[in-house]
Amino acid sequence: MIASWPGHIEPNSVSSHISAFYDVMPTLNELVGIFNPIETDGISFLPTLLGQPQKAHDYLYWEFPAYKGQQAVRMGKWKGIRKNMLEGNLTIELYDLENDLQEQQDVASQYPEIIAQIAQIMESAHEPATLDRFKIEVLGDLVDP
Secondary structure, three states: OOOOOOOOOOOOOOOOOOOOHHHHHHHHHHHHOOOOOOOOOOOOOHHHHOOOOOOOOOOEEEEEOOOOOEEEEEEOOEEEEEOOHHHOOOOOEEEEOOOOOOOOOOOHHHOHHHHHHHHHHHHHHOOOOOOHHHOOHHHOOOOOO
16 A cells, blocks of 8 residues: 655655555544444554554454355464365465465464464354355355255
């Protein structure tokens, strides 16, 4: 993301703050002084833009039924991802994004404790989809006949 706001954002500043699309609304709301009107998982990243201390997510979670179904967690330097879930796969691959940004080396077998944390997050963060096209049966979502 590139942001420019003369007099507020330090020119040529760089941040390693990790955020997601759902952080944009809370950021814009804080920017214009509006209280977040709905419950959201988003966290305003306005402090990062202003060079101030920033609250961070414990993790980012997402799932997507396309590409044969995917579920992922970003937790610090770690990314755990399940692929091909619509084919019944629940195996979690693990990538160290500090050393493997292109996700070439699955290190899941070396970090069973991280895999256990990510599996717990995947289970607790998943909410059954209401529309059939977003349901992932292997996660327990029931598809209407």
